[in-house]
Amino acid sequence: MPLVPLKHTDPPPSNTTPSAERKLRLVARDLIAHQVLKPHSHPWGQLTYARDGMLHVIADNSTWFVPPLRAIWIPPNMVHEIRTMETAQLRALYTYAGYIPFPIEHCIVLEVSPLLRELIHSVESLDEPGPREDHLVQVILDELVHAETLPMHLAMPRDKRLKSLCESLIAEPSSTLTLEDFAQQVGASARTLSRLFEQDLGLSFGQWRQQMRLTRATSLIASGLPLSRVASELGYTSQSAFSAMFKKTFGKSPSAFYQNK
Template identity: 60%
Template sequence: MPTPILTHNLPVTAPNLPTPERPVRLVARNLKISQDLAPHSHPCGQITYTPQGMLQVIADGTVWFVPPMRAIWIPPNTVHEVRLLTESNLRAIHIHEDFSPLSKSRCLVLDVSHLLRELIFSLEYSEPGSRREEHLVQVILDELMEAKPLPIYLPMPKDKRLKNLCELLLAQPGSNDTLDVLATKVGASARTLTRLFEQELHMSFGDWRQQMRLARAYPLIANGTPLSQVASELGYASQSAFSAMFKKTFGVSPSHFFKQSE
C-alpha cells in the first residue's frame, strides 16, 4: 500500500511513484484553501505547479510563492510543505531521480512557458502508459531543461524566536511595526533579533521585510491584482513608492517586468 501523506485537515493517498519505464507521473488535485499539505518528502523530484490559484511552498529553509505562470522544482528527498493562499488546482509532476532535468541539490523557481503549460494539461488527460504519454513526457523533460530559473525566494531562519517573527510578517505583510514592537510579540529583544538576522539570514531586518514583500508581490501581480492594491496590501504609502522599490530591485518597473514575461 502507498504511504499516506497527511494534510492539516485530511489524509490523502500518495500516488504511484515514477519508474524508469514511466519516469514522469502527474498528480492532479483541486484543493480548498484549508487543505494545506503538511511537511513530507518523495524519493523522486517534483515540479509543483498550479494553473489556477496561488501556493506557498516551504522547503530548504526557504519560502517560495507560486502563481500560475511559475512553478517550483523540488529535488528528491527534500522535505517540503504546501500552504494554499487561495483555492488552487495543484498539479504535482513527479520525476524519477534518474531522469531529473534539474538540480538534485536545490529548489528552483521556474518560468512556465505557454508550451509547458499546455503539455502539463495534455499529460493530465493522456492515457496512462500510452505512446502519447511517452511523447508528452519527453517534451516536458526537454522544456524543463530550457526553463528559466528566477531569483525569487525568501530565506527562513531556524531560531524559534526569529522564525516566529518572520511567520508574523508573512501572515501580515502590510504591517509596518518596528522591530522593537515586533520583538515584544516573540519574546526577544530587538538587539537579539538584529543579531540573529545577520547571523542566520545574512541580511538586516529591513532587507528581509523588503524581500518578503517582493516575494509576496510577485504572485499577486502575476494574478492580475492592480498595483495600487498590491502596494496597499504590502504596507506601502503609495503605488509609486512600491514601484520605486520594485524597480530598484529588478531594474525595471513592475508593469514592464510582467509585460516581458507574457
C-alpha cells in the same frame, strides 16, 4: 485523466509513482482555498504547478509564494508542505530520480512557458503509456532545463524568536513595527535580533522585510488587487515606489510579470 481526490493523510496513488520505464507521472488535483498538504516527502522529484490559484510552499526552512503561470521544483526526499491560498488547479509532475532535470538540492521557482503549459496539458490527457508519452516527457524535461528561474525564495530563520517575528511580518506585511518594537514582544534585545538576522539569514532586518514584501506581492497581484492597493497592503508609500522596487528585483514591471502569455 481523472482528478485525484485529496485527503491529508493519503499517500500518492501507487499507479502514479514514476519509474525508469515511465519517467514522469502527472497527478491532477483541484483544491479549495486554504487547503493544506501536510509535510511529506518522496523519493522522486516534483514540479508543482497551478494552472490558476496561488500556492504557498514551505520546504528546506524557506517559504515560496508561487503564482499562476509559475511552478516550483522540489528535489527528491525533501520534506515539503503545500498550502493553497485560493482555489487552485494543481498539477504535480513526479519525475523519476534517475532523470532529474536539475543538479541541485534546493527548490527553485520557474517560469512556465506557453509550450510547457501545453505539454503538461497533453500529458494530462493521456490514459496509457506509449511512444507519444515518451516523446512528450522528453520535450518536457528539455523545457524544464531551459526554463527561466525567478527570485521568489524567502529564507526563514531557525531561531524561535526570529521565526515568530518573521511569521508576524508575513501575516501583516504592511507593519511598520521596528526591530526595537519586536524586541519587546519576543523577549530579546534589538541588538540580539539584528545579530541573529545576519547570522541566521545573511540579511539585515530591513533587507529581509523588503524581500518578504516583494515575495508576498505575488499573491496579492495574482488575486486581482489594483497595484495601488497592493502597494498600500505591503506598506509602500506609493504605487510608483512599489513598482520600481518590483522591477529592480524581478526585471519586469508588476503588470508585465502577471500578464497572460
